Amino acid sequence: MNYKNFPMVPRVIFGRGSFNQLNEIIAPKRLSMDAPFIYLVDDVFKSNSWLTSRILLSYDDRIIYISTEEEPKTTQVDNLVEDIILSTKERPSGIIGIGGGSMLDLAKAVSIMLTNEGETKSYQGWDLVKNPGLYHVGIPTLSGTGAEVSRTTVLTGPEKKLGINSDYTPFDQVLLDPELTRSVPKEQWFYTGMDCFIHSVESLQGTYLNAFSKSYGEMAFDLCQEVFLNDTDMSKEEAEDKLMMASWHGGMSIVYSQVGIAHAMSYGLSYVLGIKHGIGNCIVFDQLEEFYPKGVALFKAMKKKQGIQLPKGVCTDLNEEQMDAMIDMALRLEPLWENALGKNWRRKISSKQLKQLYLKM
């Protein structure tokens, strides 16, 4: 047995209002006046001065606002990298991602592609990155994705949706300020929170599970239930704090194991229909009772408790070619299936079954 020597985020600051310390934290990392810090910020914050006024821009530092209407793409990373190279005098001092999972993944990918040659799509896969990325900082404003701790950055390329999984992917610094999640719309809060809940279920029920992943997975599993199912009067602040920690632990849990069927099938939905990851996971997981009975029952209870309605019939209008592409995309994620169903997973699941499941969504 060969175990993974897992890279962890080497610096983390946690606390409500810790965002105020960002400038002070990154200042020592400035390489020169001509080497700016580049902030990639979700454009929902564009006119939110409560957040943006606290970003201190010096010299050539700049904020690039990015829409997260769509999931991040390899070509988007290529364009951002080209834009940054053309517009800066020197290689930047660092990349700071502020937003949800898409923004964190973009920040990770841009930091890698500023020090590695060629096109982003050529690094989708496992351990293909050759050089360490630029100093990069992750600041989640949404809780649940686990992107703040993971060694992947999930991107949609021309041929596949797949992460750049590497030891150079994790952030050098993470800032966890639960206050930054205070104005997330309810649906988004639920879908992204469920990403974390599903991480914990897929990890805890996976064949890759060990004591390391289990302890983190259980913590995320418990915290999600406290936040989404609790009847007692938990304050909004406490719920924000807990969900941010749940996301962290859920992410830690999967680094030493793997996600499972919901993620594999959700990648298919995303690849063919452009359905975003959080809601895609929910749409899929809602139909996975036979694989994750306890987890799906809890999910349905949380959905009911929070009054969330999922879209229906998302796959009904697909033509055969699209359906096949979706199934192919899902089945391509072999480690996820192996984690969920064991080494002989191919005997336990068929394209036909996947099609039936997709048609129920």
Added chain:
Amino acid sequence: MNYKNFPMVPRVIFGRGSFNQLNEIIAPKRLSMDAPFIYLVDDVFKSNSWLTSRILLSYDDRIIYISTEEEPKTTQVDNLVEDIILSTKERPSGIIGIGGGSMLDLAKAVSIMLTNEGETKSYQGWDLVKNPGLYHVGIPTLSGTGAEVSRTTVLTGPEKKLGINSDYTPFDQVLLDPELTRSVPKEQWFYTGMDCFIHSVESLQGTYLNAFSKSYGEMAFDLCQEVFLNDTDMSKEEAEDKLMMASWHGGMSIVYSQVGIAHAMSYGLSYVLGIKHGIGNCIVFDQLEEFYPKGVALFKAMKKKQGIQLPKGVCTDLNEEQMDAMIDMALRLEPLWENALGKNWRRKISSKQLKQLYLKM
């Protein structure tokens, strides 16, 4: 409010038998043929070829076996550093600590003192270290201390028992192989496991607690109970795995908060009587019902369940001067008292109370 930007161990490998991967993990860190790896190994492993035969010594690499009869001392670090400097052609490539908390703390301290001038005692305190230490690896063979994740290395100096707390203290690499704990004697297993349990109680009941520490503390708290109180038939292997993770999480919990009264008073016992940390914590905690009612009740239940007898009357033969030194040592650890009792802790505890507590031990 200013939050701590906490350094985490940047690399961790977990798994039964992962010790077999040590040589492969450190190989890329070798600086030259003349820059050896120095292994600091608890001398209980001296004739244990199951462990030592797996350490591959190349060039000038060597193992230094160290007795842990006594807690680590600042002068011991000074001597080790001098010995290493005199006996190596170049500054070592790395220091690898293999053992319990004492050995891990020695490895951390030696790595720091090989790159920082002067005497070790001058670095006891908070953030006094100027230069990063040498590459250092921690491999616990006992679970509970949390030394594998902490940013401190606790040493007894001529004037005080106090840690070198710094951002350069944490290990660069930790290897968690629960199999290495398989031959720990029962008492030692219990005392060191309780160190972790007490970390979790002191953190969870402390005034410094936040959602970060709480989630880690709860995980350690639960895992300790599973290991030490569980009636079901948990295998030895499962218990080893769980306790190793409990230690990790308990350590993570206190980095963002602080320990409390048991640790403060145990430092006193250790400083004056040379009582080792694990058993010292147990002796103290057993008497702290008024401060930690639920935690102490659980501790007593675990002690009973495991058939552990604590020594009695350890302080009865102390003269007044020794008792005063012990109380002074304990009260000197101000952050621990503040965490336990709040900002006005001085009004809530007196030397007289401490004396009464010590006399009950």
